[in-house]
Amino acid sequence: MTISSLPVMTSTTQAYRYAAPSTLSDGRLGLSTSGGRALSGPALAPKFFSGVVTQAAPAAAALLGVADVALTRYHKPRPGWTRDPVVTCGGDRLRFESFSACGGVYARLDLLDGALDGEVFDRGTTNVDINGPLREALARVGTRDPLHLGVGADELTVTTLDGAVVEKKVPLPERWLRGFAEVQVIAARMDLRAELPGMSAVRFLRSLPKRATADLWVALVGRDLRVVDRPGPGAVCLSGVGRLSTLLPLLRFAKNLKVYGPAVPGHAASSAWELELPGMRYTLALSPERWRGFSGEGAVLTDLATDEAEADADVVGMLLNFEPEVEIGLLADRAGLSTSRVRAALTRLGVAGRVGYDLAEAAHFHRELPYDREHVRRLNPRLTAARALVEAGAVQLDGDSARVRTGGGVREVGLTDGSCTCEWWWDHRGSRGPCKHVLAARIAARATVEAAR
């Protein structure tokens, strides 16, 4: 492993080490890989794929989109640290993922079977180097240019691997890393809200307000998407129109646009936008508001608070095998667990950055984020605070309600509806998951039930 993570308060430092910078010359795109994980285990510079991309221009443009998202800070733009995209080889497809510096936009490019023609060497996940000259070269790729893609070191560079040429050190804030993992769990709870054919998608995306910070709602009216001024049934929240900007250069290849939103509308919520391109899919997931990252959404705290999923997650985690599509039924059979327990385990694995979610297939896929994941799970602040409350004996259970003593006074927690009398609950009303008092009360209540057994 070449990843060294030094915990410094709520941020670690990520060191990417590449044998050589990624290059594109004479139609050969060589993406350098940093340390990651392959089927065989941790790998220094894994080699995943070598072959021809049959759709050169869309692939290059979409790769640029992924790189742009990694480079951008959408809320209060300013230059700063950027983190390299992550590539996952799942056998028949390549997935490039990136997460914006502001932690509010997630982008993924799925290069599917139809766009790839080549040899797969291994399955696994790693970081890929994206640099300025490569971005220029990708922008120069035309429709008829041939494009050969190599993910991982060629034999040529393997010989010089002992001295890493490119080294980048970037701070890895905990909230960024947690958001990157948590977006998968949020996406797994989304439904398809609209589907537009190519020309309608083009017309709709171009008709959006030019102001990048515009917040609006989008709903299907007839067979077209329309901008509406308030949430309604089936409406999808689009906060910060400018965050969709990486879709615009891809419109000329667009075959289809799909919009996903969470099942319960009514308040600002995350959304996902999936553009189908020839042989590939480009997906953007946006956080509920421009200034809000994906972390702190609390979508997963309830699942994390239980200890039963822990063992299940270990079992399920061993069966994943970098599968491009995880079938829950099959996994349940193999693990000998019920489907609901497998789902809970997948949520847990998602938070740990070990599975992603593909909206088009409505299935999880295995990928191991090449970061220090233990650090993330350990430092889930709300859960840590809740456990501290339980350990301090601050929770007093009383039937369906509980009283939690804190420094700011006593909080009344309703166990059935998960409500609380704290200011945080008053502000968010469950839109960002349970507060630490509710979590503490639930943990305490579970402990009592287990003790009674």
Add this chain to the structure above:
Amino acid sequence: MTGSANVWQEVRDLITDRRTGALADRVIALSGAERAEVGRRLPEFLKEMRTTATQMAREDLLGEDESEWSDWELAELQTEVRWEVGDAIAEFRAPLLIAGAGTISGPAAAVAWLSRREFNPRWSPTPDLTDLLRVLAARPADWQTDVAVRLAERIRTTGDPIVPLALALLRACGCEPPKHEPLVVAWLSATVVDDDPLFGPMFPRLFEAEGAGRALREERLTPRPTPWLSLLRRLLAAGRVSREELLDGCVSRFLRGGDAIDLRFFVRLHELVDPTPQEAAARARDYLRLLPAAPGTVAELALAQARRTGPHDPADVVEAIGALTFRAEAKPARAGLKWLDEEVRRSPACADELAPALATAFGHVSYEVQGRAARLALKHAAAFDTGRALIAEAVPMLPAALGAKVAARFGGESSNTYSRSASPGMSARSGWCPYCERSRPGTTSSTSCCRSRRSGAGRTTAVVWAGGRRSCRHTARSSPSTTCPTCSTSGTIRGSIRIIWRPWPRRTARSGTRPRSSWPTSWPSGMRRRCRCCCGWPPGAICPPRRSAASSRC
């Protein structure tokens, strides 16, 4: 020991007296041991100052007995105490910085001292750095370089209070500035310095750093060049920067992407250099690649350069024309059609390859572009062979009148006004009436019912979209009333010649219209169109600009 204690007392007095000039002289004159002693005592002294300031502020604000304040008052007063202490320390920041810069031995510790938030409050103006730089210049060269680089790497935004010191120090010690993008942006945002020693190493980064273009977005050439552009012009004239450097930098910056504001400076710089045909020809391929996805201003520039060079590879031309007609703006689309016209006239054989580009233009949002595309299709109809089918397929995207003309030559089904506003998918479902189905479930209705209505009225009527909602048009044939008898919504006649599609609420337009209650209750039966000059008055009412009954013609 007493000697060094005396020195410390001396330095301490100079700090408390805030005599920065004398302090700087004294610090420079310190011997090695004295320097170490003063450096060791400084943090303690700062702590002592803070304790004293806190005590004084507490006595001042809280009085003797704290128990007389309530909890919330106490919390507010504590905040005020913190502010007071911050202000008190900031008073002494200049001498403290000088003392630290002259005595702290480790570069990391020195940088930590120099960039302390206490000494760099956001609200204060930039202090006079002369004495501080004098003291820093007296330190060893290695130490200076190390401090300069570390300090520069601490810059996060252009507004960071350490920016002036970091830039001054980099200039003074003449070392290679670290590769740090916020530093480039901060350098660009600061005042332009003549004969800047930083210009050499920083100039190439101007084209690479994220945020550089945004920092220079207000730079312009007219009426007279602003600082950076005029500096670059002077350097270009003096031969200190080459045309190639500037052009390559601009083009690579365009290729790396960004929005119009990010690239505005580079567009103007490109304009300043004004490439010769030879220079443009050397970069022709890059210019062609910019056409599809670059922001409007960049695409316009790239198009101008691509058109003055050539001949290009025919396949590249086809791709470029396709990219232009696909663009959302009308201007490049028109330019693309013009280019297409020239190409087809030059060699009619390439018409079929250009048919997809022409078909794309049929679906353009601009009516003018559609009209031009339709005219071109008719003009070169004889040249198309295999492309005929493509063009015929795209005919429904044209407005009805144009579509009918093209369909007459190429075949294909001309659309009506309804399906133009609706999605292509909508027109495919011919049995589905977009108006009646949703509001009148249970009634069978189809496009034919709307057609008959339209033909019955003898005019093309349509619906105004407002806020994404359709207004009811069932009352169009019956006498108008405030409530529609068919769908029980407030019925208004909103007929107009073309469908006006508004994707979001028309706030400005709507505020200008009259409230519905002031509309007349009876309308002349033959008039269906809205008066267009006063926007919102129904026909028959008195139109204020014309002072006569409103009609479709006014």
